[in-house]
Amino acid sequence: MAKHVIFLVHGMGEFADGWSKDVQEQIAAAYSTYAIAKTLPFKDFFRFEEITYNRHFDKLRKQWRDDSAAVGALLKKNGLEASAVNKLASAGGAAGAEDQFLSTHVLDVVLYRFVPMVAEAARNEVAKRILDTLVAAPALDQPRWSIVAHSLGTSVAHDALHALFTQGVKGKSLVGKTKADLIMMIANVSRLLEEPNVDVYKSVVRPSAAPAEGICRYYVNARHDWDPIPRPKAFKPLDDWPDVVTRREDRYQLVQINAFQHKNIHGLEHYLSNPKVHVALFRRLIPIDGAIPKEEADGASAKFEASTPFGQFEALQQAIKKFQIAEESTWSQVIAAYQGFFETLKAF
């Protein structure tokens, strides 16, 4: 029987193939601590598919570095390094600089939001991976599948799924043909980065109690109170989103956490280490009601919270307070806050 496929979608920054190895191990290890793992072992029933969508981001950065270096070298040889052309080439090279927060994290976000070609290419990476996986499975045994996306990846995953499920091919859409069990958005920026005409509250990326509607059974939105990344234009649907029945069945769940386990509270691993987050994940992956009983989940949370004393990161909390920007911040405020937050983390 085909195992349940969990697609992992990374966040902002540079990610090479194999980026999710630690995340996969972390999820499997957390799962093994719950009683259900004895009857439903992770390795027997689940498998991961890692999605790396930033191929073109990295290629562009390298191209800018290489082109700029070649132009700069020749201008220097010809004694023309003071020219405006050299400044132009240098600007291109700076955008492609390695290990610079601005040219990786921030530029990725800006390119994704404002350059539709880059965004579409990334969306197609996600769509292709999902469809290739489904088609590779036997026709009579389509696997269950879910997505766990982080940070910029939440926007890429949202947009890819919306486009994929609303695309007509020979007059037919994929809605009702396949349905994700769970879409889990961690540090969700899908609303911040939404296109003007693809409102995330109106898109098809929504859970539904009705089998033929929506594109997933469950939608979990995880947010850390102190993580500034998902704060501006946060994903906070009203109580009737996507519809009253679906909401009554708890098919949309907000998981709000605030414990500090280590300094990078925006990190995917930091989120997943919190039982409130991974229990929400496991409960939606296992199609048994009460697969992880409340008492067991509460016990895991209590144990976790005991290991993360509130005062341990007090100085960090103070330092990142100023990056907790408002809901309706401007793009320049968002970029400044993001940059400040990551630089503070690096310095800490």
Next chain:
Amino acid sequence: MIIISRLRFVALALLILVGVPSSGRAQGPCADQTLPAVSTGREPFTKLAVLTLSGCLGGPQDNAAVNTDVRAILRTTPIDPAPFKRKVTTALARVSTHLADAVQAQPQPAAALEDAARQVGLAAVLLDSGVSPAVPAAWTLDAGRVPALSTPLQPDLDAACATGASAACRSQFELTKELLRVSGVTKSILDYYVRPIIKQHQAATAIRYAQWDEYFGTARSQYPWELFLNGALMKDSRPEEDGVRLGFRDVPKSQVILLHPYVAFEYAEDEPEGNRFAGVVLVDAIGYNRWSWKPDGSMGFALGASAILVMGDHANMDDVGWGAMLHVNHKWSVGMTFLGDTKTIVVSGDVAQLWTSVSAARKKKAMTGQ
């Protein structure tokens, strides 16, 4: 009922034609399908859920006759030119037959089985409608329930087994097992039915994927400002419904070139012998490049032109000049420049290589001086 009777006849005829593998004894994870010895609360349902997820109830490991029959029907090689839908309805009819037999075999009225039979029959009628119960998700286990069935599976079984392995618990366990099996088989049939649509989407996505690869890998490279400009100029080809854009954008067929510096080669007749062919920096001040797409997503013929600025270290000419350049298939570029009264020819690296057979080492030396 008439439809189901006819389908049942077709199913039996098809089974006789193709032969049906006999049901064997279940192996491995499917071997034990009995009520667990200690059976309270969730244990019985958990066991059935594990069997379902292991493919033992309506999955590839299930040797039950209804499952093997359905798989045999769907795997038959088509003889009829339009057999696909017929195979699916025949398979659904086989499930209906199985449920009808199961209802008959019950000493008491079996509302849950009758409901399942109704839903399977409805699925056959509603194929192509895209509504429940004719979609695979309607037959997929979800939080202890199967949406297409009105019987709440886990709540009923948990309740029946709350006090241990009673007769009621045993009976409910068998009923739930049967309903999960039928759900699994029906889901497989519907998965099979929607498969061609998923494959069509995969093929369309593969073409777009190839086009984006070509856009970023084959078309002329773009600096950040060119990306933003081309992004702003890109038309949104997507249809709109209720203010929401649908689907993917078409991949562009053109690009604007703006202030794009790069290294090229210049041939200058007026320069001293040995210095006539040298590396220069070109800037495409403004230009336009256009191409077509082939059906497989690869690029067709591309043609572009740009106004250029040339900067080189010249002995007998101005160091800076203006000109124009023609781009064929992105990398084959030839242009003419005017440096004061002198004309030069500039070519892209690929053309230079082809035209003068410059060795890689000499080309590098010309470009970088190393």
